[in-house]
Amino acid sequence: MRLITTPESPFGARVLIAARAKQLELECVRPPAGGVKSAEYLALNPIGKIPLLITETGEAIPESESILNYLEARFLMPSLLPNLPEQRARVDVAIRVVDLYIMAPVIRLFPHLNPATRDERTVENELTRWKQGLASLAHFMKTPLPKADAAVSLADCVLPPSLHLSARIARMLGVEEDLLEPHEPLLEYYARMQDHSLVGPVLDDLTAAQTIYDAKAARKSH
Ligand SMILES: N[C@@H](CCC(=O)N[C@@H](CS)C(=O)NCC(=O)O)C(=O)O
The missing domain is CATH 3.40.30.10 (Glutaredoxin)
Structure with missing residues (x-):
């Protein structure tokens, strides 16, 4: 494939x-x-x-x-889903909250990354939605997400790169606060995923590739 x-x-x-x-x-x-x-x-x-x-x-x-x-x-085995329907629903909810209520405002902010074309009002509104999304996710993760047979669940495929993007876009917008800081379940989860033997290297590769991409973009704009 x-x-x-x-x-x-x-x-x-x-x-x-x-x-x-x-x-x-x-x-x-x-x-x-x-x-x-x-x-x-x-x-x-x-x-x-x-x-x-x-x-x-x-x-x-x-x-x-x-x-x-x-x-x-x-490819059923090893499964990225927990066994019980209620556990699967928790994984599904976490993914939907990330995509609908965190990634959506983050993506809507892409046209505002450049300070020259930034609309501060839009940034403020989308940042409010984004923070609400993070608070909702933290609520559903107060009890740790259920594990799957595989070393990671579907949620562990989706959440860490999304939190990585969230941190990157916050940095690019000059948001000074750490958006995860008010949410202990998210801080704990993201730290664990960064250290995870399977997820961590993918996040490190992302950071490395984005560093090269940003350096090239900066050279082009000068
Ligand atoms: N909902 C999509 C989002 C994918 C997405 O936004 N991809 C970005 C790259 S990370 C993209 O293709 N952007 C190009 C564009 O929007 O023009 C998914 O989950 O696959």
């Missing part, structure tokens, strides 16, 4: 964590030279975002959550 992604993509990193946990071989390739909005790429994925999984039979599966669910359905 091929995964169209870039080394600096936190959404691609979700899939890489799942692939490591299930010991799957994924060939990672970059989007075509014209990028994710090129006609060539949009023909495969009209959403115009990475990651995109291309199966051996040529099926193109977009959206990191859908890719994770596909991998889980196709």
Whole structure:
């Protein structure tokens, strides 16, 4: 299978964590030279975002959550889901809270990363939503998320790269406070995941790739 992604993509990193946990071989390739909005790429994925999984039979599966669910359905063992329906629901809720209430405001802030084009009012509003999302996630993680058979659960594929992106975007916006600081369950969870033998290296690779990406972008803008 091929995964169209870039080394600096936190959404691609979700899939890489799942692939490591299930010991799957994924060939990672970059989007075509014209990028994710090129006609060539949009023909495969009209959403115009990475990651995109291309199966051996040529099926193109977009959206990191859908890719994770596909991998889980196709490669059952070791499972990324806990056994009980209620436990699965907790994993599912954590993922949905992250995508709908944390990643959504974070992504809406991308056009405001450049101070020259930043609308402070929008930043303030989205930052409020983002903080509410983090508070909701912390609420649902007061009791630690249930474990799966595999070394990680689906939540552990999604949450750590998302918290990594959250910290990166906060830094880029000059947010001085640590957004996780008021939430002990999130601080504890993220520290544990950074030290996790399977998740930690993926987060380190993300940081390294983003450092190179940012340096290149800074050189271009000068
Ligand atoms: N909901 C999508 C989000 C993916 C996403 O935002 N990917 C970014 C890269 S990390 C992207 O492709 N951005 C290009 C763009 O929006 O133009 C998922 O979970 O896969």
